[in-house]
Amino acid sequence: MxxxxxxxxxxxxxxxxxxxxxxxxxxxxxxxxxxxxxxxxxxxxxxxxxxxxxxxxxxxxxxxxxNSPAADFPTYFRNTLMVGVLSVLGMTLASAVAAYGFSRLRWPGRDGVFVLVLLTLMIPQAVLMSPQYLLFKKMGLIGTMLPLWLPAWFGGAFSIFLLRQFFMTIPRELEEAARIDGCSHWGTFLRIILPLSRPALLVVALMQAVATWNDFLGPLLYLNREEQYTLSLGLQMFQSQHGGTPWNLVMAASVIVVAPVLVLYVAARRFFVGGVGAGGVKE
Amino acid sequence: MSFSTDNRGSVTRRAALGALAAGAGVMAFWPRIPRSRASIPAGRKVIDYWEKWTGPEGDAVQRIVDRFNSEQSLLWVRRVPVSEIDTKAMVAIGGGDPPDVVGVFSYNVPQYALSGAAIPLDSIGAGATSIRPDWYAPAVARLLSFNGRLIAGVSSLYSLALYYNRSLFAEAGLDPDQPPRTVEELDIAADRLTIRRDGRIERAGLLPNLPLWWPYFWPIMFGGRLYDPVNDRAEFDALESVRAYEWVAGYPRRLGTAESREFGVAYNRSFHSPQDPFISGRVGMIVQGPWLANFINLYRPGLDYGVVPAPVPAGLLDPANPYGLLEADVLIIPRGCKDPEAAFEFVRFTQRRDVQEQLAREHTKSSPLAECSAGFYEGHGNKFVRVFDAITRSANVRILPQTPVWKGYAHLTEGAFDSVWRGEAAAAVCARVQARAQEMIDRSSAVRAKRMVSSEGRRAS
Amino acid sequence: MSAPTEGVRRWREVSLGLAWISPWLVGFGVFLLVPVLLSVYYSLTDYALLDVPVWIGWENYRELLSDALFWKALRNTMVYAVLSVIGSSILSVGLAAMLERPMRGAGLARAIIFLPTLVPVVANCVTWLWLFNPQYGLFNSAMGAAGVQGPNWLGDTRWALPSMVFMGLWVIGSPLLVCGAALKDVPESLYEAASLDGMGARSRLMHVTLPMISPAVLFNAVMSIIWSLQVLAPPMIMTRGGPDGATLTYSMYVYKTAFEFGRMGYASALAWVQVLLTLTLAAGALWIGRKGVFYRAG
Structure with missing residues (x-):
């Protein structure tokens, strides 16, 4: 072992x-x-x-x-954090709302639509790569950071799945009591469901944080200006520009890119294992 | 007891996570001026200039940029080093978010011209502020133009020639002052220089697969055109290409297919470093561009070498007009550039003779302009710059096919070169490339015609 | 005031439900449905990235058949997928079995083995570029110290693809966890019964453990096939598909076609072939697996 x-x-x-x-x-x-x-x-x-x-x-x-003149890592770091924070917020909120609709409300056709959600997990990224690029081109968003975090604000199939499974386990009585007290659906969602689901929400947030942190293809396609680069893209550019000569610096840059993930992992290992165990992290 | 520790652990953990999240949130929106912007003086209009060069060659370009920035006080050029630049440029232009000036390659010119991705330079400047094709050597002007329009300015120019190691020549009993001029002489010299031990190649005289960057080079040196622009026909099945590839196939046949391939692959990542096959003396001769002189100066200044035009079949030999392949790094102003006039001003600056000659000297290349200043050759970092210059100005110099599908066509020749290396008959391989290349050309023309019809239809309605 | 009719009530329920799932619904429409439909259309056009699309019918799909690079990328990806599926199945079962044994520090070992799964792919590739370096990389240094001349890992056409598979096996967190969970679910009573029957450790593994966790192994295999067909970043960062196309994976070819050659139409056609291929292979694996997999009743 x-x-x-x-x-x-x-x-x-x-x-x-x-x-x-x-x-x-x-x-x-x-x-x-x-x-x-x-x-x-x-x-x-x-x-x-x-x-x-x-x-x-x-x-x-x-x-x-x-402080390298060839790469502005402090800026990349900030950019990555910005994209990360925005997409984590969006992904968690939007997925929670949608998961509520899939779990706590009863409506005809609900389970059929949910199967559709799961089916979208099967679509290979390669099919979406070029048309999504062209879509953002039509929206005039190439060269901005929006394509990197905007889609997260509409939730993700896997996060919705995860949260829905969790919401399903919350006893209905709690909700009914709230309804009797005059809570609307929105109130129930905010005051009962969300506070009770903190662990699951944390899993979703962490998975999204890591996914954004690791994303390489998105920044490569959508970013054109060095001042917008994220760490992954910055590291790749730093590495390819140097042609591998000062390996000590390239590795130091790698450590800078990896370190935050390590810190997160140490602080919240349990949640990562929970999320990845369900099949979430892709390479 | 154990319960309380557990609980405490989770509280600190929660606090740590909370602190992390808060810290990230604050830092994410902390105002910070990117370094690339902090150095721009107030009041200047910024021109983003993407260039491929890095290292000392990139520094040389930066000195040109610095010169421009200090010579006037309205514009500020910001050089952005970009790897795989023609890809990134296409994605950025296609996506509608281009830089202001991009340094691409001369073989991109037809594609950019036909799709309107580059703003023709002759459509911007007028009269005294224009860039004129007759500034350049005739072959260079052809490289920069398409369908009679001047599409690009030149950044730096190169042709390919044969480098040979004089010490190794002497050691092998060859006369260092009589380098090969024909492919027949080349074969003899190559065989004499080759050393094999236990079935492995210890030193190669010449390996046509080293480097593998120009698999279409030898068909051109055998007199082939690759493409007939008048009839829009590929010409890869021409006798010249077949003969060239038959000649190429002689090398793996004599040296062993697997051994020669392994030798070539082993060095494919070490070009322009101290382990470069020519600089380290592992090959006696190599076809390379003028920049190699720069790397020899850097890594092995004592190397005793010479440069001559690449050999041709005896029937083509014309010492006054050497054969060669001419290519250039070019500057274009992409479609969607926010201020083409400002970008043009910078491009025009770089075409000035003193600026061109400064960059050419620093890159150890020859000048692309019709006339050189008197002092250009003196103290030039490339002892053999006149060889490259003679190729540039030769009547027999060739440029790559000016068709928008050239990149795909070139890709085919890579596969073909490899097939020939593995022993497949050259005629069959060339015929295959020909068929595919012609298909690509035909389809590209058909699509272009269709596109024209539909865009006219749209305009009419 | 009368009670709402059945129809009105249903309508209210549905519209409330749709309102709650609207974030996903809109995202699905904009970022998935539209791109997918566009992709179908583009695959039937000649669409140079710098130009407008022109309808050409099935031309792209016809071109595929005679495209040598397509076949090469397909073969590379198949080799990669087969090697990865075999490698990661064996490795995940082995490691999971090892880690499930109650031992001091098993938690730490598990954490270490899991960690690479979270390392950003660029950092991962950069590190392995160094490890694989033929002159001074760790592997060849170690082999040199042992008196063996190591291969030129990524620079050799025969070794490059296996090297990438090898590197991929380092990212084993997900299948490992799936296997681990399955192992935990094997009832202790089965092992006890097996011991009573006089089974040795080896036959316990063959006749009790493997059949019991076979659904997890099959799940991992299917996921591994799907991911293998999508491998893009490592060859892009480490070898650009070289040497001599040896690591040109299918997704890499799609990417190159779209963003290097600027042929959006042809890239879309390639992508659809990939979808069909993924579905066929995944279905095939499930079909084959169905025979070998043991599902517990209930």
Missing amino acids: WIAATLYAIPLVWMAAVSIRPAAQAAAAGVNPLPSLPEGDPAPKWSVAYWSALAGQSSENYSGVW
Whole structure:
């Protein structure tokens, strides 16, 4: 078991390891994750001098990336957050509203329409790639960030499915009591259903956050100006522009892109596992 | 006990999540001026200029931009390095959100011209402020124009020639001052330079699959045209192409299909680095553009090499008028550009002789203009710039077929080159490319005709 | 005041329901239905991205048959799908079985193995580009230390596609969780009965565990087929489909056709063939699986 875990940890560990190397050692063969430092006159790995040199090298690499003239990572970071926040809000709200309609209301044809929702999960992204692009072109939205988060405001089939399953488990009595107290559907939704569904809503929000964070194709197609780039696209451009030469900086940039996801994962692992277990994250 | 720890854990966790969300929300809308905008002086109109170059070549372009920005005080050109630029440019123009100036390739010109994606330069400037085709060497003017309209300005020009390693020539008993001029001599030199050990190629004299960037190059050097613009016909089944590919096939036959292929693939990612096959001496000769001189200066300044026009079949040899393939990086003003006049001013600036020559020198290339200034060749970073210049001005220089389907056609020749390398008969392969290419051309013309009818119909109604 | 008639009441119910699901309904119409219909139309036109579409009927679909790149992309994708399905099925079952055993630190191990699923695909690809580097990448460094000359992973036409499959196996979080859940559901009593019957560990696996979790394995296989047919970002970022088209996957070809060659019409036709293919393969897998899968009653 630990062998498997170690194997799975290798790429991330090496991403971090290369990111704190001096440039000359980033493209050097070797299986030792730690570089020899200071360069030329290596100190033993257990010495204080070694670790302070390592810290110096790390901060040099990371500030080199953050302040790089070739890529404006602080701006990419902000852009990604902006798209992320907007699409998470939209996805969670819209999906919750739609899921309410699919679970707490009884109306003829409801289950038929819900099957349609599930069927849309089967449509390959490739079919939608070009026509969606042309659609946004017709709307005049190419080169803006709207195509990246606007669709989320209409909910997503998978999130609706997830929330509907959760809403179904909420006992009807609670709702009926609220109705007797004079609550409208909207009031019931806001005051009873949403507060009770926090875990499920969190799952949906997290899944959407990660999906937006990881999205590469959308920014690639819709963004034309460097000042709009998201982290994924910025990293790809940074990497391809450098042609892989300063690997230490490219890896430091990768760590910057991965770190927020790691933090989220540590803070909310339970919810991720819940969401992905249901089949949600795609690569 | 365990309950309370659990509970505390979940409270801190919830607090952490809440803090994360709040932090993200605040940061997401924190006003921040992107670095690319922060450096623009107030009151200047911004021109976005997409260019493909990076590294030292990109820096050279930036110096041109800086010069423009300091020479006047109304416009500010912002250079944006873009990889895979013709793709990104097409997507941006097609999507209706183009930059103001884009540096694409000369083979894009017909496509941009026919679809109206580039604003013809002769439709913008007038009189004293125009850009005139007669500024350029004749072949260059052809590269920049389509159907009699000047579509693009030139950014930098290149032709292909044969680089040979003089030390290796001497070592192999070849005369470094008698480089091959015909393909027959080329074969002899290549075989003499080749070293094989245990069935592997240690050093290759020449490998036509290295680099694989111009699979249509040898048919052109054998005298082929690839395309007849008058009758809108592909000409890949012409004798010249078949002979060229038969000649190419001789290399895998002599060196071993698998071995030569492996050798070629192994180096496909190391061009223009210290591991470049020519710079590191793993091939004795290579067909390359003028920029290679720049990388030799950078990585192995002591390399003793020479450059000559690429060899041709003996019957075509004409030392005064060498054969060669001419291509250029060109500047276009895309459809949808917000201020074509301003963009034009920048393009026109880059066509000035002193500016052209500055960039050509920094890119170690020859000048695209009809006349060079007296000092252009002096101290030029490319010792062999005159070889490239002679090709540019030769009566036998060729440009790529000016058809909008060229990119697809070129793609076909890649597959064809590979088939020939694997031993398939050249005639059959060429016939196949011919049929497919003609299909593409016919369809493109038919669609164009249909489009014209429907747009006229729309106008009439 | 009279009670509303049955018809009016139904109408009210339906309109209320539709109002609540309207976000999805509008999104479905605008971002799905319209694009899908457009895509059908475009597949019957010649549509250069820089120009207007022109109707050409079935021409695009006819062209497919003689398009060597189409066949190459199709073959690459099939190879990728088959290798991934086999690899990820074996790996997810094996890992799940390993992680389900009660052991110290199983939670941490599970977390580590799950983590790569969340790593942004660009960062993932960049890291693997380095790992795969023939000169100084970790794999060849390690193999070199062991005295073996490693291959030129992504640069070799024979190795490039398998390398990508290998990299894909690193992202195993979802199938692993599905298998894990299925394993947990296997009733302990079955194992006890099997032990009483004198079954060894091996035959327990073959006759109890695998049949019991076979629905989960089948589900994973179908999902893996669907995802494999859509692989786009890794070849785009790492190899651009090279060397020599060895990693040109089907989705990559669709993307290239649309946004590199600017042929929206042909790309739409390609995409529809992909839809048919996905449905056929998924249905095929389900049909084959039906025979081998054991569903518990109830």
